[in-house]
Amino acid sequence: MSPSIIEFENVVAGYSPSLTILNETTLDARRGEITLLIGPNGAGKSTVLKTLFGLLLPRLGEIRFEGQRINGKPPRELLAEGIAFVPQGRNLFGSLSVRHNLELGGITLPRAELRGRIDEVLQRFPRINERIDNQASTISGGEQKQLEIGRALLLRPRVLLIDEPSIGLSPKLVEQIMTMLRTLADEGTTVLMVEQNVRTALRYSNRALVLEMGRLALDRPASEILQDPDLNRLFLGGHARTSAAG
Ligand SMILES: Nc1ncnc2c1ncn2[C@@H]1O[C@H](COP(=O)(O)OP(=O)(O)O)[C@@H](O)[C@H]1O
Ligand SMILES: [Mg+2]
Numbered sequence: 001m002s003p004s005i006i007e008f009e010n011v012v013a014g015y016s017p018s019l020t021i022l023n024e025t026t027l028d029a030r031r032g033e034i035t036l037l038i039g040p041n042g043a044g045k046s047t048v049l050k051t052l053f054g055l056l057l058p059r060l061g062e063i064r065f066e067g068q069r070i071n072g073k074p075p076r077e078l079l080a081e082g083i084a085f086v087p088q089g090r091n092l093f094g095s096l097s098v099r100h101n102l103e104l105g106g107i108t109l110p111r112a113e114l115r116g117r118i119d120e121v122l123q124r125f126p127r128i129n130e131r132i133d134n135q136a137s138t139i140s141g142g143e144q145k146q147l148e149i150g151r152a153l154l155l156r157p158r159v160l161l162i163d164e165p166s167i168g169l170s171p172k173l174v175e176q177i178m179t180m181l182r183t184l185a186d187e188g189t190t191v192l193m194v195e196q197n198v199r200t201a202l203r204y205s206n207r208a209l210v211l212e213m214g215r216l217a218l219d220r221p222a223s224e225i226l227q228d229p230d231l232n233r234l235f236l237g238g239h240a241r242t243s244a245a246g
Contacts, residue, residue, distance in 0.1 A: 006029040008022075012059045020059075032186065043213060045163075051063070052161060084161065088163040088164045092144055092147060098131050105155070121153055125146045142170070145173075149162070160191050178200060
């Protein structure tokens with residue numbers, strides 16, 4: 001079994017002192033795996049990612065990255081240590097060029113190094129390379145999401161947190177993004193992903209964690225959930241289907 005890179009141990013967090021969203025949440029994500037976080041709307045999936053990335057301070061419990069406690073560290077520090085976050089929705093500077101958006105992602109790198117890193121990212125995303133001088137707001141939704149992921153990869157993160165990357169994308173583009181995330185994971189990156197497009201995402205994931213009311217309700221290999229009609233019905237709200245049905 002791959003080692004746990006990210007660990008939540010009895011984490012309690014919320015947006016105000018009176019409102020607890022993560023309720024003694026315990027979970028982990030392992031090296032070189034895609035861990036898929038699923039569950040009903042409002043279960044706290046995005047809150048897990050935000051708390052992990054230092055956008056929300058846990059009230060209790062411990063968050064560990066490669067065994068070290070990271071509670072209370074700000075996002076820029078976590079980014080420098082190797083955790084990247086691609087939030088839900090559109091997070092680009094629309095009026096700036098694709099290249100400029102990439103450069104901003106690597107603003108902390110020495111200039112000479114940045115150039116090489118951008119070339120490295122562009123090799124991974126040929127479509128972005130073709131659009132490099134375009135204004136970011138004018139490229140397609142799929143290209144924008146690829147650009148966001150590319151920007152996050154500039155710092156060569158060891159952990160990628162990604163929240164609902166498939167929103168608004170065609171099935172074909174979703175497969176492309178998932179394939180790219182799978183490649184990243186196979187190269188050793190630890191991916192923790194929230195996705196509503198559960199059946200498709202499960203096919204690319206190693207494990208699925210089901211979150212309900214801020215607690216871990218299920219932790220299973222992704223293939224097991226896809227194949228087990230009971231789990232499928234309980235957690236995906238439908239009947240078992242062949243994986244090809246997506
Ligand atoms: N910025 C915020 N301020 C206050 N409450 C929030 C905020 N963001 C989310 N919440 C609440 O926290 C709960 C969990 O939200 P979230 O983690 O976004 O759920 P999920 O991603 O699983 O749909 C929801 O009840 C939501 O309304
Ligand atoms: Mg969410």
